[in-house]
Amino acid sequence: MELKKEMYKIEDTMKKEIENISDYIFKNPELGNTEFKSSMYLTETLEKYGFSVEKNYCGMETAFRGEIKNGEGPKIAFLAEYDALPGYGPEKKPGHACGHNWIAASTCGAAIVLSKLINKINGTVVLIGTPAEETIGGKVPMVEKGAFDNIDIVLQMHLESRNNIACTTLAIDCLKFQFRGKAAHAAAHPEQGINALDAVNLMYSGIGCLRQHITSDARIHGVITSGGSAPNIVPDFTECKFHIRAGKRKYLDELTEKVVNIAKGAALMTGTSVMYEKFENSFDDLINLPTLQSLMKENLEEVGIENILTEKESLSGSSDIGNVSQVCPTMYTEIKLETKENCYVHDEEFLNYVNSSQSYDKLHKGVKAMCGVAIDIFENKELLRKIKEEFDKM
Ligand SMILES: [Zn+2]
Ligand SMILES: [Zn+2]
Numbered sequence: 001m002e003l004k005k006e007m008y009k010i011e012d013t014m015k016k017e018i019e020n021i022s023d024y025i026f027k028n029p030e031l032g033n034t035e036f037k038s039s040m041y042l043t044e045t046l047e048k049y050g051f052s053v054e055k056n057y058c059g060m061e062t063a064f065r066g067e068i069k070n071g072e073g074p075k076i077a078f079l080a081e082y083d084a085l086p087g088y089g090p091e092k093k094p095g096h097a098c099g100h101n102w103i104a105a106s107t108c109g110a111a112i113v114l115s116k117l118i119n120k121i122n123g124t125v126v127l128i129g130t131p132a133e134e135t136i137g138g139k140v141p142m143v144e145k146g147a148f149d150n151i152d153i154v155l156q157m158h159l160e161s162r163n164n165i166a167c168t169t170l171a172i173d174c175l176k177f178q179f180r181g182k183a184a185h186a187a188a189h190p191e192q193g194i195n196a197l198d199a200v201n202l203m204y205s206g207i208g209c210l211r212q213h214i215t216s217d218a219r220i221h222g223v224i225t226s227g228g229s230a231p232n233i234v235p236d237f238t239e240c241k242f243h244i245r246a247g248k249r250k251y252l253d254e255l256t257e258k259v260v261n262i263a264k265g266a267a268l269m270t271g272t273s274v275m276y277e278k279f280e281n282s283f284d285d286l287i288n289l290p291t292l293q294s295l296m297k298e299n300l301e302e303v304g305i306e307n308i309l310t311e312k313e314s315l316s317g318s319s320d321i322g323n324v325s326q327v328c329p330t331m332y333t334e335i336k337l338e339t340k341e342n343c344y345v346h347d348e349e350f351l352n353y354v355n356s357s358q359s360y361d362k363l364h365k366g367v368k369a370m371c372g373v374a375i376d377i378f379e380n381k382e383l384l385r386k387i388k389e390e391f392d393k394m
Contacts, residue, residue: 003120003379004302007371010116011364014109018367019360021045022105026355029084029094032132035062038082039129042108046127049115057129058145060138064129065147068115073123074152074384076374078107079324081133081156088348098134098345099159099337099354102363106157109367114374123378126151130320137320140281148328152384153292153377156321157366159354160334161342163300164309165293167286167332170219170245171252172318174280177203177263181272183236193234197227199270200238206262207242217247217315218255241279245318249284249326283318286332287325289390291383292373296331299372303365305335329391331373335362 046066057063088095111127132138184193222242228235246252267274343349
């Protein structure tokens with residue numbers, strides 16, 4: 001408890017510096033995998049506080065890992081995100097409409113606050129910079145390269161329209177299908193043609209039929225990206241793209257197989273050939289661990305955050321943090337951004353708030369709560385044992 005009080009005081013003295021991180025990244029919005037200024041700002045901040053920093057982490061130019069340690073205790077990693085979204089304002093420029101400036105400031109803030117207490121901690125404080133959440137899902141290749149293998153706990157927060165410690169993210173597969181047939185004059189020699197548009201159309205209908213027989217958490221949504229070139233030519237090439245999602249990876253694997261079988265069926269019916277591949281990384285669902293959730297709830301309440309959702313309430317999108325949670329105990333928390341009217345991530349309006357005084361208030365509370373969870377785990381060996389036991393069961 002003493003250490004936590006000291007941490008709160010340290011955070012209070014570092015407020016300006018933590019706000020500066022949010023402000024710098026907000027004013028320099030960079031798209032996924034091109035976050036050069038943002039990652040440099042973050043790594044320079046870590047170096048200033050005595051962290052040893054590895055740049056180009058996992059062979060990714062804008063990824064990094066910073067560490068500061070004392071003793072052989074737990075390794076606790078905070079995950080920074082710092083990619084922006086395209087197409088905001090009259091000039092349709094990149095903007096931080098998902099508040100990743102705030103994520104970077106909260107997680108880097110937590111790491112540098114704890115670095116000031118490192119002599120009183122037995123363990124390692126890690127900040128991992130994870131690029132391109134909005135595009136390829138940078139954490140996916142990082143998981144594959146073992147970036148989280150020797151980490152005990154991962155912590156991250158996101159601004160949202162509610163406080164939530166029971167976040168769900170859907171597992172997702174992203175598949176592209178290409179049908180190939182044979183071109184012919186559509187009126188003079190239609191019997192010579194093999195119609196790839198029919199194939200893509202039958203596939204779309206087949207998926208429509210499948211939708212009646214899937215669980216309510218699943219989602220299948222797609223577009224036809226190529227449907228032929230002229231009405232008087234039998235289309236010899238068509239393409240469609242689908243996102244297939246479900247609450248659990250295991251069920252999603254079954255569902256994806258069914259969608260692939262529909263494509264094969266459509267090809268068989270029309271005499272076309274079909275090829276398919278993933279066009280974006282697959283994400284897994286987010287795993288929540290009860291001990292970590294209640295630890296976060298206590299620490300949020302200690303800093304004055306109330307009305308916290310503790311039960312899964314609604315479905316959400318998909319995120320690469322899910323993949324991290326499958327290999328390492330992860331606590332992902334949503335923090336309510338108080339605005340006059342509810343506004344949501346990726347809204348243009350969200351940009352007015354993610355670097356505002358309202359967001360700074362939540363930023364400092366978020367930093368304190370994440371540091372509090374870390375201190376609890378550093379100080380109480382039993383907690384980590386329990387969390388790992390829950391994780392192994394999952
Ligand atoms: Zn987003
Ligand atoms: Zn986001």
